[in-house]
Amino acid sequence: MSVFVNGKEIVISTGKNTILSLIESYELNPKLVIVERNKEIIEKDNYKSTILKQGDHIEIVHFVGGG
């Protein structure tokens, strides 16, 4: 299955098909990201239970401190 992350198509392996596993695959802290799926923001509490579907458009923005 494949989804679009920040505009780029990526392949998701079976068993790694939640929002949480996607965030973790980018080595990001789930508490410091905002995630949108198909134009809808996903609540942080639902990262683990939200299952990705073929062709989903995911936007991930993570907070950093530098400046």
Next chain:
Amino acid sequence: MTVIDRYSRQELFQPIGKLGQQNIRNSHALVIGAGALGTAIAESLTRAGIGKLTIVDRDYVEWSNLQRQQLYSEADARDRIPKAVAAKKRLYDINSDVEVVSQVMDVSIEEIEQLIIDVDIILDATDNFDTRLLINDISQKANIPWIYGACVGSYGLSLTIIPGETPCLQCLLDTIPLGGMTCDTAGIISPAVQIVVAHQVTEAIKLLTGNQSSLRGSLLSFDLWLNQSSSIAVDKMKKEDCPSCGNIPSYPFLDKAHSTKTAVLCGRNTVQIRPGKNTTLNLEKLALGLKPLGQVSKNDYLLSLTTGEHRLVFFTDGRVLVHGTKDITEAKKLYHQFVG
């Protein structure tokens, strides 16, 4: 061309016009931080003809800053000039019409309450979330918009926060991110800084010229190296029970219990120690006392002591930067060893 033409190209840009230029001229912007983001923001607003600009920073110029902190020269790094002082000098050379106020200080609760007086907009150019959450609270309390910006590596992001309209930073964050998370390892390239600044300054100019309807309205991020960008409409994330911008705000970061006395500086292998109450250090006297302990050098603003693998830099306001460690306890030990 004459001085009269100075802002002609900006005035020709229809959404600004002569009226917008006058609005910019009548505005006061507060830039917190004079590092990569702060120097670029300050230069841009100064060239744009802002009426008054206050720039604040706690640090001094080092060689590793010159790759991206655009207001500084080799002389500034060689002489360890405080950033706010060096920035003001360069900004005056660029546009002597702008009233630039420079403050060499660490911004905490007392300072920020003074700094925001008569300010129309706050631009975030800090490198840590402690200060950002302080800005976030004061912005809500004093009803002043602020523009978050941050970058690391080839990545950057920005968000415009307008009290009473948009969600605030607290609404979007579940936890306080730790300052030194990635700077040590990821570095930073200058173009990433410039993109963040382009967004921050454009949003600021929209706000100052009454072009609110043109504001971006989204949380924006990009990665220049990975050729990615992202934009999320966050308006629905405004929380009614947010302690900073909700119905019954408590402004938790304006509460002294939250104020940090020590901080690990982003990417610097350095700990800052700040005395609890306002103090003044007599650098002359201190220099005499420290001479037997190591190599001492000093200018009008600070004193530097090199001892073993550490270097301690003392500022007149009592702050000390302990270089050569990320360990707060070790830094405190050295601090107490030398200032008692």
